[in-house]
Amino acid sequence: MIFILTKQILSNWINMIISHLPSPRLKKTLFLFCSYAAASCAVIRAAFAPGIQRSSIAVPTFLNAVGEDTRKTFFSKTLGVTSSFVLAQADVFWANPAFADIYEEEFLKTGRVAVPMGVSGQAGKSRPETGIVLRDGTEVSRDTKTGNVLAEVVLDNVLTTSEDPIAVLVTFTSPWSLGKGSLFDVECRNADTGDSAFLSLSNKANRKSVEELPTTFFTKSLFSPTGRFSFYGQPSDIKVKKSYMNGKNRIIELSFSILSQSTGAEIPRTGIIAATIPEGADEAVMLVASSTALRWSRVTEKDCRKTVESFNVSNSPKTGMKVRAKERNESLIG
Numbered sequence: 512m513i514f515i516l517t518k519q520i521l522s523n524w525i526n527m528i529i530s531h532l533p534s535p536r537l538k539k540t541l542f543l544f545c546s547y548a549a550a551s552c553a554v555i556r557a558a559f560a561p562g563i564q565r566s567s568i569a570v571p572t573f574l575n576a577v578g579e580d581t582r583k584t585f586f587s588k589t590l591g592v593t594s595s596f597v598l599a600q601a602d603v604f605w606a607n608p609a610f611a612d613i614y615e616e617e618f619l620k621t622g623r624v625a626v627p628m629g630v631s632g633q634a635g636k637s638r639p640e641t642g643i644v645l646r647d648g649t650e651v652s653r654d655t656k657t658g659n660v661l662a663e664v665v666l667d668n669v670l671t672t673s674e675d676p677i678a679v680l681v682t683f684t685s686p687w688s689l690g691k692g693s694l695f696d697v698e699c700r701n702a703d704t705g706d707s708a709f710l711s712l713s714n715k716a717n718r719k720s721v722e723e724l725p726t727t728f729f730t731k732s733l734f735s736p737t738g739r740f741s742f743y744g745q746p747s748d749i750k751v752k753k754s755y756m757n758g759k760n761r762i763i764e765l766s767f768s769i770l771s772q773s774t775g776a777e778i779p780r781t782g783i784i785a786a787t788i789p790e791g792a793d794e795a796v797m798l799v800a801s802s803t804a805l806r807w808s809r810v811t812e813k814d815c816r817k818t819v820e821s822f823n824v825s826n827s828p829k830t831g832m833k834v835r836a837k838e839r840n841e842s843l844i845g
Contacts (some may be wrong), residue, residue: 637737638693638694639694639737639738639739639740639741639742640735640737640738641696641697641709641710641711641712641738641739642711642712642713642732642794643662643664643696643697643710643711643712644664644665644836644837644839645662645663645664645665645696645697645836645837646663646664646665646678646827646834646835646836646837647835647836647837647838648832648835648837649662649663649837651689651697653685653688653689653699655688657684658684658685658686659682659683659684660681660682660683660684660685660689660697660699661680661681661682662680662681662682662697662710663678663679663680663681663827664678664679664681664697664710664712664796665677665678665834665835665836665837666678666679666712666789666791666792666794666796667792667793667794668791668792669718669791669792669793670790670791675833675834676834676835676836677789677791677792677826677827677834678826678827678834679789679792679796679824679825679826679827680824680825680826680827681697681710681796681798681822681823681824682821682822682823682824683708683798683818683819683821683822683823684817684818684821685699685708685818686701686814686817686818687699687700687701687706687707687708688700688702690707690709695709696709696710697709697710698710698739699818704802704803704806704811705802705803706801706802706806706811706814706815707800707801707802708798708799708800708801708815708818708819709739709798709799710796710797710798710799711732711733711738711739711797711799712732712794712795712796712797713728713729713732713733713786713794713795713796713797714728714731714732714794715793715794716728716788716793716794716795717793718793720788721759721760721761721786721787721788721795722756722761724761724795726751726754726763729761729763729784729786729795729797730749730751730763730765732795732797733784733797733799734746734749734767739799740767740769740780743769743770743771744770744775746767746768746769746770747767747768747770747777748766748767748768748777748779749765749766749767750765750766750767751763751764751765752764752765752766757785757820759787760785760786760787760822761784761785761786761787761795762783762784762785762819763783763784763786764782764783764784765781765782765783765784766779766780766781766782766804767779767780767782768780778803779803779804779805780801780802780803780804780807781801781802781803781804781807781808781812782799782800782801782802782815783799783800783801783815783816783819784797784798784799784819785797785798785819785820785822786798787822787824789824789825789826790826791826796824798818798819798822800814800815800816800818800819801815802815
């Protein structure tokens with residue numbers, strides 16, 4: 512009875528410590544260490560307990576094979592069993608709500624996960640599609656001192672019969688650095704927390720103004736099956752809290768839940784969308800700033816609001832240079 516009570520107290524104490532660790536890697540390491548230690552102690556206790564024969568220990572039958580009666584053989588076999596036990600318990604670990612968002616957090620921070628999913632990891636998985644295409648010959652830039660971000664984006668031209676696209680200059684200010692790698696189009700993010708702000712393009716607006724469009728028009732585009740938040744499945748529990756105009760920009764405040772890769776658990780996030788339709792275009796350029804719901808209420812709401820308020824889209828100055836879309840060869844991750 513005392514042993515069971517002590518075990519329960521230690522288990523609760525360890526879970527409390529793990530849940531407060533800042534790093535997912537530290538959480539996993541400590542959990543596996545504790546599981547291995549606990550399993551080893553249980554086996555050793557049973558093996559050396561007075562009056563208990565090895566044959567009464569609940570271990571696989573191969574440990575009781577004829578001719579293997581030494582404790583040395585017993586422990587060498589037990590080592591393998593214990594290791595298997597720890598690995599099997601990893602599923603229980605990730606199912607714990609305290610850790611359900613570890614993989615998803617890491618994906619939103621870095622664009623990849625430390626532990627591959629399935630047999631082939633992320634190799635061959637399609638990259639999220641935001642619809643953002645840069646103008647040929649340009650790059651996304653961010654001033655590290657001011658946080659000002661500049662990108663020249665190509666859109667379909669609906670004012671003339673010409674098939675040539677139009678170019679618009681998109682600017683905003685972000686406290687987070689630019690995301691690097693094939694996963695990102697125009698995105699700023701906090702590599703430690705997963706707070707982010709990225710550009711996305713809507714579907715065709717059918718010549719309606721940004722003010723006339725329903726909120727579902729924007730959420731449908733943002734949370735499409737191939738969207739930025741749908742890497743492991745489409746977001747759910749989408750709730751629009753506010754929708755209003757701020758100058759020429761449509762502002763939508765909302766909450767939603769994304770899926771965890773490891774357990775399928777839903778991870779609540781809160782965000783703000785700023786959207787506008789540039790002159791000569793029929794698609795809305797959207798800036799989406801968001802973070803986990805827990806961080807939003809404590810830290811990030813102010814940063815996200817400032818980022819969205821700085822959002823501006825204007826037509827690029829006309830020059831003698833032809834507007835062409837920049838080629839993007841990397842459509843798959845891996």
